[in-house]
Amino acid sequence: MNSCSSLGIGLAGFGTVGSGVWNTLHRNGDLITGRTGGDVRLHVAKILVRDPAKARATTGDVPAELFTTDWNTLVADPAVDIVVELIGGTTDAFDIVAAALRAKKPVVTGNKALLAERGVELFALSREFDTPIHFEAAVAGGIPIIRTVQDSFIGNRILSFSGIINGTSNYILGRMTDAALTFEAALAEAQALGYAEADPALDVNGWDAAHKAILLATLAYGFPIDPKSIHVSGIEQVRPTDIHFAKSLGYVVKLLAVIREHPDGAVELRLQPSFIPKSHILASVHGVFNAVAVHGDAAGESLFYGRGAGQDPTASSAVADLVEAARSLRQTTGHRGFLPYRENGRILPVAETSTAYYVRFDVTDRPGVIAEVAKILADHRIGISGTHSPVNPDNPDAEFLDMVFLLHTCPFGKLQTALDAIEQLDCINSKPVVFRIETLA
Amino acid sequence: MNSCSSLGIGLAGFGTVGSGVWNTLHRNGDLITGRTGGDVRLHVAKILVRDPAKARATTGDVPAELFTTDWNTLVADPAVDIVVELIGGTTDAFDIVAAALRAKKPVVTGNKALLAERGVELFALSREFDTPIHFEAAVAGGIPIIRTVQDSFIGNRILSFSGIINGTSNYILGRMTDAALTFEAALAEAQALGYAEADPALDVNGWDAAHKAILLATLAYGFPIDPKSIHVSGIEQVRPTDIHFAKSLGYVVKLLAVIREHPDGAVELRLQPSFIPKSHILASVHGVFNAVAVHGDAAGESLFYGRGAGQDPTASSAVADLVEAARSLRQTTGHRGFLPYRENGRILPVAETSTAYYVRFDVTDRPGVIAEVAKILADHRIGISGTHSPVNPDNPDAEFLDMVFLLHTCPFGKLQTALDAIEQLDCINSKPVVFRIETLA
Numbered sequence: 001m002n003s004c005s006s007l008g009i010g011l012a013g014f015g016t017v018g019s020g021v022w023n024t025l026h027r028n029g030d031l032i033t034g035r036t037g038g039d040v041r042l043h044v045a046k047i048l049v050r051d052p053a054k055a056r057a058t059t060g061d062v063p064a065e066l067f068t069t070d071w072n073t074l075v076a077d078p079a080v081d082i083v084v085e086l087i088g089g090t091t092d093a094f095d096i097v098a099a100a101l102r103a104k105k106p107v108v109t110g111n112k113a114l115l116a117e118r119g120v121e122l123f124a125l126s127r128e129f130d131t132p133i134h135f136e137a138a139v140a141g142g143i144p145i146i147r148t149v150q151d152s153f154i155g156n157r158i159l160s161f162s163g164i165i166n167g168t169s170n171y172i173l174g175r176m177t178d179a180a181l182t183f184e185a186a187l188a189e190a191q192a193l194g195y196a197e198a199d200p201a202l203d204v205n206g207w208d209a210a211h212k213a214i215l216l217a218t219l220a221y222g223f224p225i226d227p228k229s230i231h232v233s234g235i236e237q238v239r240p241t242d243i244h245f246a247k248s249l250g251y252v253v254k255l256l257a258v259i260r261e262h263p264d265g266a267v268e269l270r271l272q273p274s275f276i277p278k279s280h281i282l283a284s285v286h287g288v289f290n291a292v293a294v295h296g297d298a299a300g301e302s303l304f305y306g307r308g309a310g311q312d313p314t315a316s317s318a319v320a321d322l323v324e325a326a327r328s329l330r331q332t333t334g335h336r337g338f339l340p341y342r343e344n345g346r347i348l349p350v351a352e353t354s355t356a357y358y359v360r361f362d363v364t365d366r367p368g369v370i371a372e373v374a375k376i377l378a379d380h381r382i383g384i385s386g387t388h389s390p391v392n393p394d395n396p397d398a399e400f401l402d403m404v405f406l407l408h409t410c411p412f413g414k415l416q417t418a419l420d421a422i423e424q425l426d427c428i429n430s431k432p433v434v435f436r437i438e439t440l441a
Numbered sequence: 442m443n444s445c446s447s448l449g450i451g452l453a454g455f456g457t458v459g460s461g462v463w464n465t466l467h468r469n470g471d472l473i474t475g476r477t478g479g480d481v482r483l484h485v486a487k488i489l490v491r492d493p494a495k496a497r498a499t500t501g502d503v504p505a506e507l508f509t510t511d512w513n514t515l516v517a518d519p520a521v522d523i524v525v526e527l528i529g530g531t532t533d534a535f536d537i538v539a540a541a542l543r544a545k546k547p548v549v550t551g552n553k554a555l556l557a558e559r560g561v562e563l564f565a566l567s568r569e570f571d572t573p574i575h576f577e578a579a580v581a582g583g584i585p586i587i588r589t590v591q592d593s594f595i596g597n598r599i600l601s602f603s604g605i606i607n608g609t610s611n612y613i614l615g616r617m618t619d620a621a622l623t624f625e626a627a628l629a630e631a632q633a634l635g636y637a638e639a640d641p642a643l644d645v646n647g648w649d650a651a652h653k654a655i656l657l658a659t660l661a662y663g664f665p666i667d668p669k670s671i672h673v674s675g676i677e678q679v680r681p682t683d684i685h686f687a688k689s690l691g692y693v694v695k696l697l698a699v700i701r702e703h704p705d706g707a708v709e710l711r712l713q714p715s716f717i718p719k720s721h722i723l724a725s726v727h728g729v730f731n732a733v734a735v736h737g738d739a740a741g742e743s744l745f746y747g748r749g750a751g752q753d754p755t756a757s758s759a760v761a762d763l764v765e766a767a768r769s770l771r772q773t774t775g776h777r778g779f780l781p782y783r784e785n786g787r788i789l790p791v792a793e794t795s796t797a798y799y800v801r802f803d804v805t806d807r808p809g810v811i812a813e814v815a816k817i818l819a820d821h822r823i824g825i826s827g828t829h830s831p832v833n834p835d836n837p838d839a840e841f842l843d844m845v846f847l848l849h850t851c852p853f854g855k856l857q858t859a860l861d862a863i864e865q866l867d868c869i870n871s872k873p874v875v876f877r878i879e880t881l882a
Contacts, residue, residue, distance in 0.1 A: 152761045303746040334771070
């Protein structure tokens with residue numbers, strides 16, 4: 001076995017994942033070195049924290065001299081060969097990653113928001129300074145989906161992804177399904193269990209998953225994607241009645257990322273609560289687990305399933321990237337990190353994306369309501385496959401009730417136009433709620 | 442985008458997978474080059490075939506001058522930078538791979554038998570000549586499980602694998618389950634559909650899957666594994682009565698690879714028809730699909746699912762390896778291929794492996810049979826959780842019948858001893874058939 005000098009890691013951020021990286025390197029460092037034939041030896045050289053005293057208190061085994069509160073010190077330290085960015089956000093994190101690239105220090109990050117929002121600038125720096133950014137930890141925790149798309153499926157045109165890539169929302173939807181909880185009760189439970197942040201906004205509004213989907217699509221199709229160009233809706237609007245209705249029709253409700261390349265090269269990318277068939281393997285993804293189904297033109301249908309978050313799974317991905325980064329320091333030309341390889345590509349406007357739909361209206365109950373709604377749908381040539389008004393057993397003569405329509409496949413834009421007209425009816429009391437019905441071939 | 446000279450591939454073998462590699466490179470070659478930032482360009486420089494005239498007839502678009510019938514010519518050709526071995530077997534294939542390594546030409550192979558049987562010699566050459574062997578195509582077709590274990594999970598101690606890694610036997614068991622076919626009828630159907638070879642021996646006797654399991658365990662634990670040290674049994678002994686019985690107990694029968702590291706470092710590795718809980722995600726792996734569940738100490742529980750065989754999926758893996766090999770040609774020291782990193786390790790003797798069991802006896806029906814069998818089991822301190830003698834409705838008074846015992850968890854060696862004693866009973870007409878009952882935590 002060859003010996004080699006150990007490479008120094010600058011750990012920017014020492015929260016859950018940062019200390020997970022520390023633990024994993026300590027637990028399995030020798031194993032890693034052995035598996036690389038002695039080529040890669042890693043140690044933590046510097047740790048950026050806000051408050052060293054507090055960090056010391058919670059992490060007894062870290063020598064005090066490793067801590068710094070100044071990111072410039074960390075990036076500039078000659079003992080730091082690779083920078084791991086785990087502080088989150090898109091401002092300081094941006095500065096740290098940019099400075100590391102300029103210093104030709106490879107970057108490992110778990111920051112999906114940073115890359116989805118400001119990847120264009122960072123990948124340009126990565127190219128200019130010939131220094132890779134690795135981001136396996138940014139998508140789906142311990143599931144190696146980035147490397148799979150980037151390396152294992154490099155010979156494939158990616159026809160589609162369908163993914164459950166936010167564990168918090170999957171947990172909440174699961175509890176609404178299995179325990180008939182309301183959204184609010186399920187969210188409170190997720191928070192109590194530590195599955196949801198105190199501010200759960202990004203988890204439940206779909207944007208955490210959307211950032212991940214943007215990264216997957218960027219990898220697969222090679223061009224930068226403007227977050228403003230995609231359609232995202234979260235799970236806040238899911239009600240027990242939707243869950244119940246889905247179940248009775250043989251579906252389950254999942255927050256689904258759908259990415260699909262159309263024959264003309266346009267990329268469909270959307271993030272929405274969706275009805276998926278109970279028999280599909282994605283319907284079996286429970287709790288905080290994540291899964292991504294990938295369809296490659298050569299590999300065919302594949303699915304990757306695992307823990308989408310948490311200290312150790314995310315650290316597992318960051319450590320794999322650290323080894324990759326360490327190896328890249330020995331490469332004489334080029335790097336193994338991702339770089340956009342297409343100048344531009346087209347995101348299909350959401351108005352042009354087609355599925356079947358489940359639409360829930362909040363209506364004032366009086367004769368003729370269904371006829372009025374149905375007429376507008378017919379005027380817009382949208383087919384109805386079913387309609388249903390669940391009676392509230394506690395109040396069978398309620399004046400206001402939920403009315404549900406199942407609609408045949410049509411472009412979302414056409415549906416929107418029809419719904420705008422329906423909203424004008426005086427019996428319709430609020431904005432209709434729309435979920436996609438996915439066939440998931 | 443940088444430009445670079447194209448690397449030449451020597452394709453040894455031009456059957457299903459070989460022509461799949463040809464097709465994939467032609468279809469997606471530009472995409473691959475783009476994704477590598479222009480670093481990797483590949484072309485087929487030479488093709489080894491038995492009969493060039495026949496190869497020409499079936500593959501119209503391949504220039505005649507690419508074909509050769511002499512593998513020495515292919516390996517020695519200066520236009521060949523990387524050798525892809527797809528001829529199968531462990532003799533000529535060995536010579537080709539060894540010659541390529543000696544010539545410092547990286548090797549891509551899909552030959553699981555070669556590496557499982559003669560990997561020790563080949564990895565020694567790989568080390569000596571500092572030239573990698575890549576073998577993603579050897580295990581589970583289009584599923585990137587090799588790269589996952591080798592690179593993505595490099596920071597993980599691998600606690601266990603459970604895998605369905607032979608599509609043919611999975612198809613057969615599935616048809617026996619869903620269509621109540623006999624083993625023979627399901628096998629004939631698989632052959633008619635092209636899912637099973639004319640000689641299906643390696644598929645149904647478990648050894649195709651065992652070779653793959655040996656490679657997975659070698660990757661995970663780093664030491665060479667003697668195929669003679671592991672326990673393999675196939676699906677030839679599975680009868681409709683077993684399928685039926687499994688179903689009634691909430692199980693499905695799968696040919697399962699189980700690999701598990703014990704606390705003392707010993708590795709359990711076995712390949713057997715097994716009862717697995719209907720609710721486990723592996724029970725949903727249908728038809729010719731493959732899946733491998735991996736439990737890493739950091740990544741947690743993961744599952745990788747996809748097409749385990751076939752032209753395009755296997756070519757997808759071979760092409761990913763070709764890109765890796767192409768990149769390795771630029772690396773100044775070391776290589777990214779696998780090398781054993783432990784001198785030796787211990788395979789747990791099958792006698793020491795413990796599960797619950799389903800045992801079927803072929804008995805002569807007379808009073809006292811169950812008592813006699815039960816007594817011997819009791820003498821060996823093996824607990825019985827159930828026993829059952831299905832009555833044949835066509836012949837309720839049959840003299841010979843199947844008798845089934847469900848047994849509590851005990852070491853397989855203890856069970857064997859008891860079964861040896863039971864076999865001596867004059868009412869027992871043939872060797873008992875044993876399937877494992879797996880809990881798959």
